[in-house]
Amino acid sequence: MLRRVLLNEVSTCRHFLFNKAATSLSFPLRRINSFFSSSSQSEFPNAPFVEHLENHNAQPTTTISIDRSGLYNPDEHSHESTLESELIKHLKGVIKFRGGPITVAEYMEEVLTNPKAGFYINRDVFGAEGDFITSPEVSQMFGEMIGVWAMCLWEQMGQPKKVNLVELGPGRGTLMADLLRGASKFKSFTESLHIHMVECSPVLQKLQYCNLKCVDEHTAGEGVEKRNISTLAGVPISWHASLEQVPSGLPVIIIAHEFYDALPIHQFQRASRGWCEKMVDIVEDSTFRFVLSPQPTPATLYLMKRCKWAAIEEIDKLNHIEVCAKGMDMTHTIAKRISSDGGGALIIDYGLNGVVSDSLQAIRKHKFVNILDNPGSADLSAYVDFASIRHSAEEVSEDVCVHGPITQSQFLGSLGINFRVEALLQNCTDEQAESLRTGYWRLVGEGEAPFWEGPDEQVPIGMGTRYLAMAIVNKKQGVPVPFQ
Incomplete structure (x- = not known):
């Protein structure tokens, strides 16, 4: 999450990315153009x-x-x-x-x-007035790019008539709202969707209902439950407390953005x-x-499993190891669903492609605080171990394949975020243009934005290389964009 970039030293200013050419796209350019045309470690003895x-x-x-x-x-x-x-x-x-x-x-x-x-x-913990800011809150372009990815995967799946689109930990619903707005002109895609929001917070469920502009649809006949319909694209939406509650039997597209980092870890x-x-x-x-x-x-059993997946020299240099048992179990659930029903999952988060050492942190009102200070008043999160996700998925079934991780900058650039920001800049006010540049830098840049002229304490800090993207897909779909 953006809250974590404060932990890292700000890297040397880089040239602004607007002038960088987009990386080559492995899916039809007409799809992009059509889409965008719409509006501290302690010291211990080092025994073996x-x-x-x-x-x-x-x-x-x-x-x-x-x-x-x-x-x-x-x-x-x-x-x-x-x-x-x-x-x-x-x-x-x-x-x-x-x-x-x-x-x-x-x-x-x-x-x-x-x-x-x-x-x-x-409570609502997201946004400038909350405790931290997530990528969908930074810019509408993030949700739109996720929509491009989901639509491309749907095409690789053979454009099935019915698909379960699942978001894990959807926050305010901003990502899904931007996804639906961007994809609303592609009727064959949106008409195939049934959206499932996996959310345990009643407060956030209500926010998601409002931000997705839902209405209740009552069907004729007794004993028939009402349906929630998002008027953004005429798509039915359901809420669940866990992924296991999402009905199976249909191809599935799962979005897990900044979800794994909040799963409890063992240290x-x-x-x-x-x-x-x-x-x-x-x-x-x-x-x-x-x-x-x-x-x-x-939890020692999970530690032993994690260490078997790592090189001895990688473990020998560490005094701390974090293991996310729930993350391993959740990955098993995701991989089994993809193996049986088809489809894929996209995971985007702040983390490492290897063993995580000592990353647990607490943030309250955009400031880091003691982890044990007034529990319940601050967010707790830890780096995501992407290598552990890969091994957990691969041990479930030979029918699934894991791709990545790649940086968020690579992921969004290959999906065409450069085209999108250029299109938006052609028809906006100076204030909107400044907001677009700031949002763009935060999503794909690295370190402090070189174009910033405002207060130093508000300088945008790029998340482009600090966030990673990984895909888990059924092998029948082939390699998903942009992991080719």
């Missing part, structure tokens, strides 16, 4: 990693027995909350009830999606006794702190 894993070959126990006297506390945590929220009380209650700490993944899940007090559940830290899972505990003064588990935890 293999030995650490071999010591854990026994099946991990499903319960964690904790002797707090022997726990190592890697980070000092001195803040005190003057007024405890319901979520803080809940977290402390869980820890006290168990008689021991909870995993970082459990902490993240409660903080983000607790049914009563989760960060995503009862492991190298200690003298081997790899130990990082946990969240409370101390006598009732503040939260990080500790290390003295024995293997259930």
Whole structure:
């Protein structure tokens, strides 16, 4: 997410990308022109990693027995909350009830999606007035490019008459709204769609309903449920709490933009006794702190799997490893659906094409804060391990193939974002042109925008190389654009 670019040193200013030629397109140029014509690591002993894993070959126990006297506390945590929220009380209650700490993944899940007090559940956290800004909120062009990708995949699938278009974690619904507006002139495509929004927040569901300009359609006959129709393209829309609830049996196109980074992660830290899972505990003064588990935890199985996928030298140089068990499981679900029903998935997020070390962060009102400070008031996210996604998908079925990752700049450039921005600039005001240039740079640029003349603290920072794009497709469709 854009919030993460603050972590990196701003790279040297590059030449503005408007003058760069678009990369060669592997699908008909007429399709693009037609589409656009519409309006900190701690130090620990470096014992051999293999030995650490071999010591854990026994099946991990499903319960964690904790002797707090022997726990190592890697980070000092001195803040005190003057007024405890319901979520803080809940977290402390869980820890006290168990008689021991909870995993970082459990902490993240409660903080983000607790049914009563989760960060995503009862508020709008997106946009300039929220806690962070996502690519669809930056520019309409992002959603339009995703629409181009989805439509090209639909053509490669043989233009099926019915398709499930699924978005995971759709935020305000901005991406889908821009996608539908851009694709609305292609009736054969939009008429084939049934959109499924996988969203757990009631507040965001309502925002999505409004931003997609939905109306209720009542059909004749008793016992027939009403349908939600987006008037942007006359497409039926349904909401679900999980991907498993989306009906199967039809070809599927799945969009997962900035979805994986919010899935809970397990953190492991190298200690003298081997790899130990990082946990969240409370101390006598009732503040939260990080500790290390003295024995293997259930998530150790995922750590072992992840390390088998990596080179020994890649692991040996790390003191921390993050493993997203839910991300692996979600990828299994996606790959199985694509294998059985056909279609593909597009994943775009901030991450690495390799093992992720220590990336978990919290942001509140566009500023980084302590992860344990006032849980539920800040967003938590971590880098996405794209290599783990690849291996997780490939181990499910031989019928699916993974392509990428490539940078967001390569992805959007190959889909024709340069053509789109040029078309928009031909008929806009000076203020709109400035907004277009800023949005364009944020999507495909790198570092600070060289054309910026406003306040230094508001200089646009490009996400073009910090975000990666990956596709998982059924082999019957061939190689999707623009991964050829």
